Amino acid sequence: MSGMPPSAIGRTSTLMKADLLSSALRKTQSELMRREIEMSTLMKVHRPSDAPADTANIQYLQGMMEKRRQWDRNLEHASGMLGVTDVALGDVTDILLDAKGIASGQIGVGSNADTRLSQAAIIDGQLQAVMEIANRKYAGVSLFGGLAGGRAGEMFESFMGGVRYRGDTSNLATQIGLNRPLEINSNGMDAFGAVSARVSGIADLQPLPAANTRLSDLDGAQGLGVRRGEIHLRVNGVETMVDLTSAETVGDVAVRIHAAIEAIDPTAGGFAFVPGQSGFSFTASPGSLIRIEDPAGGRMAKDLGIDMAVSATTAPGDPINPRLTMLTRLSDLEHPVDLSGGLKITVGATTRIADFSSAQTIQDLVNEINRLDMGLRLEINQAKRGLSLYTDVSGVEVSIGENGGGTTARDLGLRSFGEDTLLADFQFGLRGVTRVQGEDDFRVELKDGRAFEVNMDGAITVGDVLEKMRQSALAAGIAIGDPGNAASELNIGLALDGNGFRLEDNTTGGGEFAVRTLGLSLAAVDLGIAHNAGSGDVIQGKDMAKVRVESVFTHLIHLRDALATNDERGIVFAGDRMEGDIEQLARVRAEVGVRGQLVAQHQERSADLNVQEHSQLSLLRDADMTESISRYMQLTQQLQATMQTGSLGLQTSLLDFLR
């Protein structure tokens, strides 16, 4: 832009003319230079101050484009990962279809022990092939390792005669610019069923709070956690607010509220947390009234279970329900736990004892299970009130029972054959317990000749079976007790060591102590108690509720072993299970495919957005060359005109005409 000429010039001076010319030239040249830079860089905005109003938009677009570059890389990585995962799942499916074909082909008269033995070798090869596929990686990340997928090493390895999964059950995720991160790999549990969570503790261990329990580890009196803030305290009519925003622990809350009461009236009462109680304790001296409540919009007093008034008494607050953490002390569990017995854990042919006798915290229990190195993981369950024991080893059977007459497994809710165990989970959940509706299922005969029949109708759990047996025995006039009780006639319960039902006949006589099946019912067999002890006193049932990881590996191992041992029933059984594996793989593959589609859609969308953002940025920053060039030409002419007229004006003077 050129200079603005002065208006209403009454008189000019030589200096004024020179100044005006100089100013006009400066402005024209400055504008010319700006246009030259525009044309040489193709941009009109080089610095934020060139377009302050557009700075925010330019910054935003540049930031988005920089983020998008990374999202595009993440999408590319996810696309590759999911693509390779899809291929791997397809490969496993093909192998399983082959294996299932082999299983079908080896049933019936067309096959014999020799051909089955040779086919077992093929299945073994297929098992190795599936392991190789399951251990595949993309760009160094395991396809089926879940959250642990970034770890070096293999996710599936041979272990105790089976296949152990070393990955996690959640997936690795990446950021692609969506509200939620995108999961980029799969995990052994989803794809191959490589983890069993059957022994997920049902027991609520009822942890009690401790002084150092963090408020963030409380479910709170309302089950909504503890929402921090201030509470309103009134002591004998004197009011104050107590700020608990920065309180970290249960102990902090007690100290601060007690201090606030004392500050108003040291004789009015007190507020405390007493170890062993489920909440806070509130005391008002005779003649005193203490009231705690939430201010408007506050929730902390209710969450802490102390929204209450106390007069001349000591009153407990509501339970504040701490969650179980690794730091929870076992002595702080309201639910009694026998730690002296430990767990008898059998994995395949190996039995080890988990010794919890010196354990003090949940972390110690976890450490002991890890120390056993049996492919088991002890974790706090989702409700944060109990424990779950996960089995990561396929192809072997796992049993978690009591040790030496203790009740540790039952108390921790970790017994694989406990009163809460579902009959449907018997025999690996395949057959459960076969009964005949409306008819008695088995008979228990005692040595003294008495007997009673047990009808299993309506029984769902092991506890129901025990109750049915007890009721039937009582109805038959038999005095019953728990195992180990010498005073009763018949003891009915679970094994004191290991797993299974245990029946003890304390009667005498010439008869046989036996459990016999009735009619078409296989219940006694399926419960593991169909046994004739003869003159013996004890029927120790078999553990028919062992835990088995129902995975691709388990079924291949079983098929291999059934073929090798010429076990036609086993071959049929394994073949049938593979049907489920193939369906599961199809589901996972579909889910991976959906994620792959999502990635493809986002890649497409990202490319569009990229073009849009570049275009918007171009509109904001780039020079309009037509405008720049025409303006440049105008300015050149303007400069020329200014120079010509200016020099002429300065050169011409009256003095030139004086002689």
Added chain:
Amino acid sequence: MGLTSSLMIGRSGLMSSQAAIEVAGNNLANATNPAYHRQVANLTGMGVREIGQGMFVGRGVQLESITRVIDEALERRLRNAISDQAGTQARQEYLQRIEAIHNEFTDVDLSSHLNQFFNSWSELANRPEDLSLRSLVVAEGMKLGAYIQRQYQSLIDTREQLDASITQSGARVADILDQLAALNKSIVAAESGRGGAHDLRDERDRLMTELAGYIDITTVEQANGVIDIHVGSTPILLNGNNRGFEVRRETIDGDLSISLHIKADGTELRPASGRLGALIQAREHDIGDAMEKLDKLAHELIYEVNRIHTGGQGMQGHTSLTGTNRVLDTSLPLNDPEAGLGFEPTHGSFLIHVTQKSSSHRSTVQIPVDLDGIGADTSLDGLAAYITANVDHLTAAVTSDGRLRMQTSSGDFEVSFSDDSSGVLAALGVNTFFTGSSARDMDVRADLQGNLRLLNAGQEHLAGDNRNAFAIEGIRDRAMDRLDGLSVTQFWSRHVEDLAVKLGQANQRLESDRIVTENLTNQRNSYSGVNIDEEAINLLTFQRAYQGSARFISVIDEMFQTLLGLV
């Protein structure tokens, strides 16, 4: 009536014309002197003589005065405009420098470095144990730290240049005031209350105009010709005397402060415009603001990244580690300002995990950080003692220079941390990603640079996990209370926008100030400037008048000769 008196009339014409020609000549000589105000020779008749009843004839002409053509009100307005323009120009100059230091809208700016840093964590999340990506994260962290440090140092350098400029300008102001005081005296002496010392006045006006370029002044001329000068309501030149001017440099809480004062009584001057006024403002508000914003961003970024990093785990744990941040008095509560931590921990707790590598046995201990001001609060000494007393296979101690040092009992044990609600680990620099607490000292922890396996990309001791990398990447867009509810990238963008608006406004204002100054200068030049053509006409006119008077004398002379010829 006599011929002699006629000769006197001719003489007066010759002398007046000669003087007027000299005035025109002087004007022509000063035609390009910007401080010069044109002068006008004022001629007046010398009175009349009665030559007959009721008949009068003039006695000739005389030079009554030579006046300086000046509009004092216009001069004052011009000085104000110059003051405004100089101030705006100085501010614009330093805002431009800050903008140039930030270098935004390029690929080498802080916004890009921040995004590259967070992108590197996002990339690491894809392959959490890939050492090349871990190396990338560390390299990007170092680049970011070094870039922020360079930015900050450049701002310091610019501030030092500005300080030098203030000192230099202050010296020139003092010098001008000395000269003005001397000129005041000279003018009084030369004029003795009658005016006419035009050159001295022009010089004084020139100096006042130059002074107005440094500070905004108001002037009051006394009857004796002395000029008093004020800044705001404070006189700096009073009754012709210089009250003195100085630039004071004081260090307050380690920060250099610069202010302008009257020497005579120490009154602080706060010029609203002029170069000095603008420099003081640019120092305090523009450069100071940029430094503060950069420092705040670095502070929060270091803290937030470190808080997440300390709670994660790497591909290996630590058998020994030392906090990177010093505590000045290890017996004081950790949140006491005298403890000297760059970050203030709060009341809370954290977990220490000690894992035996050979057995995978892990013990976890909750460490309270009691900083609620009730009872004894946690000091560094207390924290170290508590850890040593309560965590098996781990010893904590305070080093001689006030850092927390932890050491496991053997190489078979590793220590890790999690769930720090107090922020004490980040404050002490334990297992952090960054070291330092500000834009001056931000860097990546040295042992991370040496051992990439210590980079904490995972959580919950799960090898191969990427959740910590993911969480750190999430800082990019996470609103933070201490950044006014903005994320780090938004916070910096907002600063860049603010700076752009300020500079844009300064650019516009400078342009308008220039136009105002040019217009006023043109008005002044129009009124007070010399026009060569005009002076040439004057020259011609007075030359002709001179010639006329000379001819008149010649005629009188001839009349004399005629008369004498009669004798």
